[in-house]
Amino acid sequence: MIAARAYWPSEPAYKEGAAAGLSWDLAIFLVAALALVSSIFAGRFVFRLAVPDAAVAALMFLVAVSSQRSLDWRIGVNLAWEWAAMGVAYLLLRWLPRTRGESAALVLGMVVTASAVAAYGIYQGVVEIPQIQEQYRRNPEAAREQIGVSGGSDPADEVRRQALENRVLQSTEVFATFGLANSLAGFLVAPLVLLMATALEALARKPAVGASRWPAILGAAIPGLILLTCLVMAKGLSAWLGLAVASGLLVLRGLRLVPRRVLMVLGVAGAVAVAGLVVAGVATRRLDVQILTQATRSLRYRFEYWRSTWAMITEDAPSFGKAIQTGNFWKGVGPGNFGTHYVRYKLPEASEEIQDPHNLFLDVWSTAGVWAFLALVAALGSGIWILLTRGGQSEDEDASPTDRPAWLLVASGLGLVMVLFLGRMNLFMEDLLTRWLVLLVFWVFSAALLSPLWRLAWPTPYALGAAMSGVTIALLTSGGVSFPAIAMMLWGSLALGLNLRDPAPSGRLHSVETLIPVGALSLAWAALIGGFFGATLPFWKSEAAVARAEAAMQSLPPDYDRAETAYKAAETADRYNVRPWLGHAYLQLLAWQSRGSKAADLRWETIRILLEQAVKPPRNPDSWGLYSERASTVRDLLRIVGPSLSPREILQLQADVVKATRVATRLYPNNPVLHGRLAEASAEMSMFRDAADEANEAIRLDALTPHADKKLPDSMRRRLQENLPKWTERAAGSPQAPI
Helix, strand or coil: CHHHHCCCCCCHHHHCCCCCCHHHHHHHHHHHHEEEEEEEHHCCEEECCCHHHHHHHHHHHHHHHHHCCCCCCHHHHHHHHHHHHHHHHHHHHHCCCCHHHHHHHHHHHHHHHHHHHHHEEEHHHHHHHHHHHHHHHHHHHHHHHCCCCCCCCHHHHHHHHHHHHHHHHHHHCCCCCCCCCHHHHHHHHHHHHHHHHHHHHHHCCCCCCCCHHHHHHHHHHHHHHHHHHHHHHCCCHHHHHHHHHHHHHHHHHHHHCHHHHHHHHHHHHHHHHHHHHHHHHHCCHHHHHHHCCHHHHHHHEEEEEEHHHHHHCCCCCCCCCCCCCCCHHHHHHCCCCCCHHHHHCCCCCCCCCCCCCCCCCHHHHHHHHHHHHHHHHHHHHHHHHHHHHCCCCCCCCCCCCCCCHHHHHHHHHHHHHHHHHHHHCCCCCCHHHHHHHHHHHHHHHHHHHHHHHHHCCCCCCHHHHHHHHHHHHHHHCCCCCCCCHHHHHHHHHHHHHHHHCCCCCCCCEEEEECCCCHHHHHHHHHHHHHHHHHHHHHHHHHHHHHHHHHHHHCCCCCCHHHHHHHHHHHHHHCCCCCCCCCCHHHHHHHHHCCCCCCCCCCHHHHHHHHHHHHHHCCCCCCCCCHHHHHHHHHHHHHHHHHHHCCCHHHHHHHHHHHHHHHHHHHHCCCHHHHHHHHHHHHHHHHHHHHHHHHHHHHHHHHHHHHHHHHHHCCHHHHHHHHHHHHHHHHHHHCEEEEE
């Protein structure tokens, strides 16, 4: 199950309700049910318990509960189940493995899975990305349409098209099965550290008479090189730093395990490998000096994110010296709702509208409040402390591993089968068959090369502590602590590292010959699964209806009546899901256009109503994007039907545009384009005082931002500058009634 989650993007798609992981969440809960059933039949409860376990459980619980604070309740609840599933998966990793060998085999499964993903990342960089770039050069318009970038004549569209072209033609970062290159880089750190640590342990062990360790170590070096190559190609600077810190920790342990000359040879070999990859990257133009020159700029962006995030957390209480009254400080804003709140505090010079603060501590604090932040600190601090300070190999342990549960490695390979169901991967769409075959081939290849090393030595708890440290460093400047594929590398390393400390207290299995704990956990599981289905079934029904509507619209000819019926069913099924309302509005627009776009056809009024309903509670009432979309749509409708309407009706539509744009501007106050649109919309209604104020603010913000895609379009800037003196003069000479 954990391996399967690495094979499709774990970054949430907010426009689709952030629901891609719900099937995985349910499957994890069902695995927990099997574990409870086995305990019932056995008549005893077996568990491990340590301080980090309590902290991890508290963290997952607090983040899941914080979903009740979500403005977008549907997204918040869907992501709350991701956190709950990660918490359950962590406990299963702690309680189900019965021996050190089983925990070591699970570590091997993690490394093999990551090696397969890394191999696909390299394939993507060498084959797929050049193909995409060539297709874009041949037919850029078709490529833009496929991606969904507007082909309109609006100057803002040209800025977006230029940004897309730069990203497609200039960017060479690989992202493999993830949505972002930084996510892939964070995912690869722990497996690479674990592989290096296990090779180091193998070197420290005395081989059997007549045997040699080097074939196994050299064979394992190939998957290691694959992991390292992909990590370099992902260009994740924070992941590189995490790997460097973890490698330093391994060197400290290596000084006690192997002769210094051996350690120096390994260090030189690693440096040569990295240097070779860098030279190859520069020669093939996949790496350039800009990676380093842009590092300071990237870090500056991070500081901008963090300043705004801290302002969002503290709101009216900017320092600890004042009584902190804000709910965000104590309770957070809920999973997946960071982006909605962030734009209120976004600095004028900041680069983008982000969905997380690119820092794991601020991410958890802003999501679930200060208590969740403290739980995260406790989990990481106590876990890393235990593994690094008491995580060496015990003297009384066997020199060679004898417990080799190979079936667990095979089970991790079944993740490639599970992804077809849980990730709903259709192998006959696009390039998914090629992706799946590359993953399969290199999974088998990596498993064959790494298994001999694991027969020589197991990773120690110290190795897993170093892996945790590396991932933590990587997540200090990137998102990922809420993404299951990355987060399970962090929490999985902690769980398995504590297991490997057996017979120490944190790794020792405890058994109670009573069903009382199992009964209590069964009741908790029943409440969990009941809550899951109660919250999720309406959403799934709604999404199924949306799928029927989209299929009806894509049929030839489009069946608008059947699509409308399906959208209405979707709206009724889940009142928190905004997608049916937006899809229904788009359907009405298509139907209206197909009938000639006439003012007498009142479908255009229905479009307005549906877009208004999309931002009404219980759906997200603070989505600046939906308000902006509504204002743009009404403005377009007014342009078409305006000549056929009475002056009063025109005034009503103009007022609708002003109201929607004003709300969007208040929700995203440092957006110059929104202020510019509000200035022009206000002037159309002779609200010259507002028009002048908004135009001044738009020009001020435009001067502050250095980012071309955040600046005013040239045509809008010229219009505002030309009209501002006239609006100011008229504002001084006439009173204005507020809307």
